Amino acid sequence: MADHEAGEPRRRAGAGDGAGDADGGTTGDAGTATGGRAPHPRTGAASPRRGTVLALVCAAQFMVILDVSVVNVALPSMQAALGFDAVGLQWVVGAYAIAFAGLLLLGGRLADLYGRRRVFLVGLAVFSLAGLAGGLANAPGTLIAMRALQGLGAAILAPATLTILTTTFAEGEGRTHALATWTAVSSAGGAAGNLVGGVLTQTLSWRWTLLINAPIGLVTGVLAVRLLPADRLRTAARRLDVPGAVLATAGVTGLVYGVTQAEKQGWTGLPTLFGLAGGVLALAGLCWVEATADDPLIPRGLLRLRTVRVGNAVMLLAGACFLPMWYFLSLAMQDVLGYGPLATGLGFLPHTLAGVVAARLAPYAMRALGARTLITLAAVLAAGGFLWQSRLGADSSYVAGLLGPALVMSTGMGLLITPITNTVTSGVPSAAAGAASGLMNTARQVGGAFGLAALVSVASTTASPIAGYERAFLTIAGLCATVAVLACALPAGGRGREGGLGGG
Known part of the structure; x- marks a missing residue:
C-alpha cells in the first residue's frame, strides 16, 4: 500500500483517547467535537462548521508567524524613535524568538491539560495585548519586554492552533487538506511579514507593526x-x-x-558558551525528570513512535533550511540588487505565492506519491532552487537572479512541510496532541535558530557579501539534500505503530 494518507481514517486507542479529554474531542469524533456534521466515512471531509474552525486557527497561526518578521523592516524607525543602541535593537527580534522557541513545549502541553479553547484564548489574549503595549511603548526596555511577552503568547497559541486542527479533523484526506491550508497560511505569514512591515512603516508608523495585532486578536477571540x-x-x-x-x-x-549570541560573540565567546552549556545541562536534567515523572511534559510513549522521532528530526533540519532563507534573501535583495525596504517586501511575493500554491497541491501529491516519497522529492527540488539562488550577482536580472530560484525553492518548501506535519501528527492520541504539536513547533524553531547562527558564521568568513550569500545558499542546498536522505528513515506508511503512549 502506498504511503499516502488516503484511506480509512483510523481511531487509535491510547492514553486518554476518548475519555475525559480536555475538550471532549478525539481524533475520531471530530464531527461531534465541533458541533458540525460527521466527516465523510472515507475522506473525513470537513463540514461547513469545521471549515470555519480551520479559518479561525489559520488566522491565529498567521498572526504568530507574521510577527516573527514583521518588525524587521521597522527596526531603523524604532531605533530612531526610542533611542536604541545597536546591541539593544537586536533584542526586539531576539526577545520574541527566544521566548517563542523556549516555551513551545510548555505551551503545547497546556492545551492537553487545561483545554484547547481555554488555552487558545489565553494565548491569543497575551499575544494581542502585548502587541498593543509594545506599539505604545516609549522606552527600549518596555518594547523588548513586550516582545518577549508576545513570544510567550505565541508559544501558547501556536501549538493550540495545530492541536485544535488535528483533533477536529479525522486522520485521512480531510486532515491532510486542513494541514495543507495551515501550512500555506504559515508560509504566507513568514513571507508577508517583510511586506506588511514595510507598508505599515512607510505609510503609517513602525508602531502599527505591533498595534495591528490588537483588532485582529479581538475579532479572532470573539469568533473563537x-x-x-x-x-x-x-x-x-x-x-x-x-x-x-x-x-x-x-x-x-x-x-x-547561545546560538543567537554566536553571530556577534563567536562560538567561543562567553555568552555563547554559557547559553549552550546551560541549555545542554537543563535538557539533561529534563531527561532524568521525565523518566520518573507521573505525568511527564512529553508523554513517554510519544517518542516511541518512529513518525514522531524521525519526523521531528526532519523538521529540525527543514527549519534550519527555510527559516534562515528569509534573513539571507532580505539582505541579498538590498545589498546585491540594491532594493529598498518596500521593494524588498514586494520581492518576496513570488516566494509567498509559490509556497501557498504548492502547499495546496501537497495533499494531491501525497495521494499519488506517498508522504515519504513526497518529502524526499520536495527536499531535492528545494535544494535545486537554493543552488540556483547561490548564483545571484550584482548583474543578475530579476528573472534569473530572484524569480526563477524563488519559484523552485518555494515550491519545494510548500510541498515539504505538509507531509512532514501530517506524518508527525499521525497516530498520536488526542490526549497527547498538544505535546506533539509543541514538540514539532519546537523542532522547527530551534532548527531555524541553529541554522541561522551557523549560516551567519559560514557567510561571515568570506571576503565579500556576495560570496557570503553564495556560501550560505550552497550550505542550505546541502541541508535540503540531507533532509531528503533522512526522510528515507520514515515508515513507508507514514504511521507509527511501535507502541502506544503509555506512561502519561
Whole structure:
C-alpha cells in the first residue's frame, strides 16, 4: 500500500483517547467535537462548521508567524524613535524568538491539560495585548519586554492552533487538506511579514507593526468563543509537570540564546558558551525528570513512535533550511540588487505565492506519491532552487537572479512541510496532541535558530557579501539534500505503530 494518507481514517486507542479529554474531542469524533456534521466515512471531509474552525486557527497561526518578521523592516524607525543602541535593537527580534522557541513545549502541553479553547484564548489574549503595549511603548526596555511577552503568547497559541486542527479533523484526506491550508497560511505569514512591515512603516508608523495585532486578536477571540467547543472537565485531574516545564523552557531558551549570541560573540565567546552549556545541562536534567515523572511534559510513549522521532528530526533540519532563507534573501535583495525596504517586501511575493500554491497541491501529491516519497522529492527540488539562488550577482536580472530560484525553492518548501506535519501528527492520541504539536513547533524553531547562527558564521568568513550569500545558499542546498536522505528513515506508511503512549 502506498504511503499516502488516503484511506480509512483510523481511531487509535491510547492514553486518554476518548475519555475525559480536555475538550471532549478525539481524533475520531471530530464531527461531534465541533458541533458540525460527521466527516465523510472515507475522506473525513470537513463540514461547513469545521471549515470555519480551520479559518479561525489559520488566522491565529498567521498572526504568530507574521510577527516573527514583521518588525524587521521597522527596526531603523524604532531605533530612531526610542533611542536604541545597536546591541539593544537586536533584542526586539531576539526577545520574541527566544521566548517563542523556549516555551513551545510548555505551551503545547497546556492545551492537553487545561483545554484547547481555554488555552487558545489565553494565548491569543497575551499575544494581542502585548502587541498593543509594545506599539505604545516609549522606552527600549518596555518594547523588548513586550516582545518577549508576545513570544510567550505565541508559544501558547501556536501549538493550540495545530492541536485544535488535528483533533477536529479525522486522520485521512480531510486532515491532510486542513494541514495543507495551515501550512500555506504559515508560509504566507513568514513571507508577508517583510511586506506588511514595510507598508505599515512607510505609510503609517513602525508602531502599527505591533498595534495591528490588537483588532485582529479581538475579532479572532470573539469568533473563537462562538465557534470552538467548550472545554469539558476531565474525569481525572492531571497536573502540569512543573519541574519538566521549567527544565524544558530553560534548556531550549539556553540553546537558542547561545546560538543567537554566536553571530556577534563567536562560538567561543562567553555568552555563547554559557547559553549552550546551560541549555545542554537543563535538557539533561529534563531527561532524568521525565523518566520518573507521573505525568511527564512529553508523554513517554510519544517518542516511541518512529513518525514522531524521525519526523521531528526532519523538521529540525527543514527549519534550519527555510527559516534562515528569509534573513539571507532580505539582505541579498538590498545589498546585491540594491532594493529598498518596500521593494524588498514586494520581492518576496513570488516566494509567498509559490509556497501557498504548492502547499495546496501537497495533499494531491501525497495521494499519488506517498508522504515519504513526497518529502524526499520536495527536499531535492528545494535544494535545486537554493543552488540556483547561490548564483545571484550584482548583474543578475530579476528573472534569473530572484524569480526563477524563488519559484523552485518555494515550491519545494510548500510541498515539504505538509507531509512532514501530517506524518508527525499521525497516530498520536488526542490526549497527547498538544505535546506533539509543541514538540514539532519546537523542532522547527530551534532548527531555524541553529541554522541561522551557523549560516551567519559560514557567510561571515568570506571576503565579500556576495560570496557570503553564495556560501550560505550552497550550505542550505546541502541541508535540503540531507533532509531528503533522512526522510528515507520514515515508515513507508507514514504511521507509527511501535507502541502506544503509555506512561502519561
